[in-house]
Amino acid sequence: MTTLSPEDTHFLQIVIRMSLEARQAGKHPFAAIVVDASGVLLAQAINDALPPDGDPTRHAELIAAGRATHAAAREQLADATLYTSAEPCAMCAGAIYWCGIGRVVYALSETRLLTLTGNHPENPTLALPCRDVFARGQRRIAVAGPALEDDAAAAHHGFWSAPR
Numbered sequence: 001m002t003t004l005s006p007e008d009t010h011f012l013q014i015v016i017r018m019s020l021e022a023r024q025a026g027k028h029p030f031a032a033i034v035v036d037a038s039g040v041l042l043a044q045a046i047n048d049a050l051p052p053d054g055d056p057t058r059h060a061e062l063i064a065a066g067r068a069t070h071a072a073a074r075e076q077l078a079d080a081t082l083y084t085s086a087e088p089c090a091m092c093a094g095a096i097y098w099c100g101i102g103r104v105v106y107a108l109s110e111t112r113l114l115t116l117t118g119n120h121p122e123n124p125t126l127a128l129p130c131r132d133v134f135a136r137g138q139r140r141i142a143v144a145g146p147a148l149e150d151d152a153a154a155a156h157h158g159f160w161s162a163p164r
Contacts, residue, residue: 002147008105011035011083012148016107019085019155022046022060028122029155030085032060034068034101037079043067050122060084061092065099078102085152086113087145090126093133097141104130106145107152116156123160 004012011033018031030047045063049056061084068077077100082088086108088096096104110125117123134141 002144004105004144004147007039008081008083008144009148011081012085012105012107013151015083015085016148016152016155018044018046019152023155023159026050029159030060032064032082032084034064034071034077034080034082036072036076042071042076042080057091059089059092061088062095065092065095065101068101069099074100081105085155086110088130090128090130090133093130096130097134097137097139101141103142104134104145105147106130106143107148108156109146109149112146112149112153113156116153117160120160 015031015033019029022031023029027050028047033044034042036042043064045060045067047060048054048058048063061082065082068080080101081103082096082101084106087106087110088104110129114125117125131143134143
């Protein structure tokens with residue numbers, strides 16, 4: 001369990017609510033926001049990768065990170081935090097790195113997510129922690145998580161076993 005600041009808890013609760021809204025909209029229950037060092041929201045996104053017609057690269061973290069690059073200067077992104085309802089996958093961790101975001105805070109771990117999704121074809125989990133991806137880079141990205149896992153898991157309960 002990760003200890004968070006009150007601001008971190010607040011922003012994680014926002015993305016957890018957004019993940020529930022994504023589920024209600026028929027999307028995979030994932031959400032992310034990017035917030036600058038002064039608490040200004042730079043970008044937000046829900047997952048838009050729902051098969052069979054969805055683009056499987058449209059994860060919330062990747063979309064939010066990309067949008068943030070259009071909303072802020074590189075120096076501002078270095079001090080920004082990406083908050084996400086679930087640990088970024090390897091693809092999203094790469095996007096966060098390339099976009100220059102300096103910190104990630106996540107709710108649900110990839111390991112816990114796998115217990116909820118099982119071997120679901122719409123979410124073939126990569127067992128590669130984002131910390132491991134970031135550790136291979138030339139610049140440091142701070143990571144906090146998992147945190148509020150039970151709250152974040154609520155959006156996934158029954159989702160991956162329900163017919164769509």
